[in-house]
Amino acid sequence: MKELINRFFARDRAASKEEAKQRLKFLLIHDQVDLTPVQLDAMREEIMEVIKRYVEVDDAKTEFRLERGDKEVALVSSIPVRRVVTRAVSA
Amino acid sequence: MSDCIVVTSGKGGVGKTTTTANLGVALALGGARVAVVDADIGLRNLDVILGLENRIVYDLVHVLEGECRLKQALIRDKRADGLFLLPAAQTRDKNAVTPAQMREITSKLKEDFDYVLVDCPAGIEQGFKNAVAGADRAIIVTTPEVSAIRDADRIIGMVEAAELPEPQLIINRFRAKMVSSGDMMNREDILEILAIPLLGVVPDHEEIIISANRGIPVSFDENSLVGEAFRRVARRITGEPDVPMLDLTNGNGVWATLKRWVGWAPAQGVAG
Numbered sequence: 001m002k003e004l005i006n007r008f009f010a011r012d013r014a015a016s017k018e019e020a021k022q023r024l025k026f027l028l029i030h031d032q033v034d035l036t037p038v039q040l041d042a043m044r045e046e047i048m049e050v051i052k053r054y055v056e057v058d059d060a061k062t063e064f065r066l067e068r069g070d071k072e073v074a075l076v077s078s079i080p081v082r083r084v085v086t087r088a089v090s091a
Numbered sequence: 092m093s094d095c096i097v098v099t100s101g102k103g104g105v106g107k108t109t110t111t112a113n114l115g116v117a118l119a120l121g122g123a124r125v126a127v128v129d130a131d132i133g134l135r136n137l138d139v140i141l142g143l144e145n146r147i148v149y150d151l152v153h154v155l156e157g158e159c160r161l162k163q164a165l166i167r168d169k170r171a172d173g174l175f176l177l178p179a180a181q182t183r184d185k186n187a188v189t190p191a192q193m194r195e196i197t198s199k200l201k202e203d204f205d206y207v208l209v210d211c212p213a214g215i216e217q218g219f220k221n222a223v224a225g226a227d228r229a230i231i232v233t234t235p236e237v238s239a240i241r242d243a244d245r246i247i248g249m250v251e252a253a254e255l256p257e258p259q260l261i262i263n264r265f266r267a268k269m270v271s272s273g274d275m276m277n278r279e280d281i282l283e284i285l286a287i288p289l290l291g292v293v294p295d296h297e298e299i300i301i302s303a304n305r306g307i308p309v310s311f312d313e314n315s316l317v318g319e320a321f322r323r324v325a326r327r328i329t330g331e332p333d334v335p336m337l338d339l340t341n342g343n344g345v346w347a348t349l350k351r352w353v354g355w356a357p358a359q360g361v362a363g
Contacts, residue, residue: 015272015273015274016273016274017270017273017274017275017276017277017280018273020236020237020276021276021280021284023237024237024240024241024284025284027237027241028241028244028284031241031244031245070286
């Protein structure tokens with residue numbers, strides 16, 4: 001009941017613990033790989049640049065992030081492809 | 092078989108010294124012989140938390156430099172049978188001690204005591220290296236805050252690098268009220284991130300400040316909830332199986348009373 005009431009009053013504001021958790025997870029990943037968010041952004045842009053030379057991608061649905069596994073951090077990416085831009089790559 | 096346990100956290104101010112003092116008291120009241128060692132050379136405080144500051148004659152550095160015997164530096168806590176403090180030097184710094192010397196001291200203490208608890212200084216430098224040098228295992232103290240958990244994660248890695256077994260966690264300054272309103276990370280949130288075994292959860296309470304003012308650790312107080320939390324952690328340290336988690340739900344508020352009255356129990360209790 002207390003929780004319900006709390007939820008009622010806190011409806012328009014997300015519980016701050018979720019924010020804490022998300023920030024913390026993000027922090028720990030970047031601490032572990034020693035890669036700053038700015039560097040990660042730069043890497044993403046360069047990679048996307050290369051990908052876009054070959055295929056048209058859905059930017060809005062593109063995901064590109066670091067994820068923490070048990071022992072290591074993985075670079076996880078999902079890049080929906082709309083169509084191939086060109087086949088004129090060779091020679 | 093005796094055990095040397097280092098109490099560490101990375102971040103300062105999360106309650107390492109309070110935890111060391113209370114676990115020392117609780118273990119001793121449980122019948123063990125316990126030496127608590129202040130490894131915070133230059134910034135000693137374990138003596139103050141235990142209320143033994145006026146009885147210091149010799150300290151850890153005096154022992155290392157051969158100015159006194161180890162037994163002369165140990166201060167006996169008259170309130171708890173079997174509890175002794177080895178104070179840190181206040182006028183020296185971390186470089187006055189080496190990891191090899193700490194190993195020597197703790198192994199000597201282990202001959203006479205069931206438990207040797209080492210209060211580690213904050214940080215990851217020399218003081219940390221000294222404090223973990225003689226330890227058989229580590230307890231990590233954290234609070235439900237982003238900064239403390241971040242540092243705890245770092246320290247867990249360093250404990251593993253020091254080739255100690257997987258450390259155990261104490262969550263300190265837990266506020267059940269804030270957890271139930273979603274404004275504090277709960278036990279599961281923290282364990283999901285740090286992924287080490289939980290030794291116990293200690294509630295935040297003004298008693299802790301009062302006990303520090305007086306130099307009487309709350310573990311001496313049989314009626315204290317915080318004291319009970321520490322006593323249960325101590326029982327888990329001794330290997331007692333299935334020590335129940337403490338109910339930390341605020342039990343005296345209007346809603347708690349009403350809930351009890353209508354027989355409604357929360358689906359997910361807040362326990363420590």
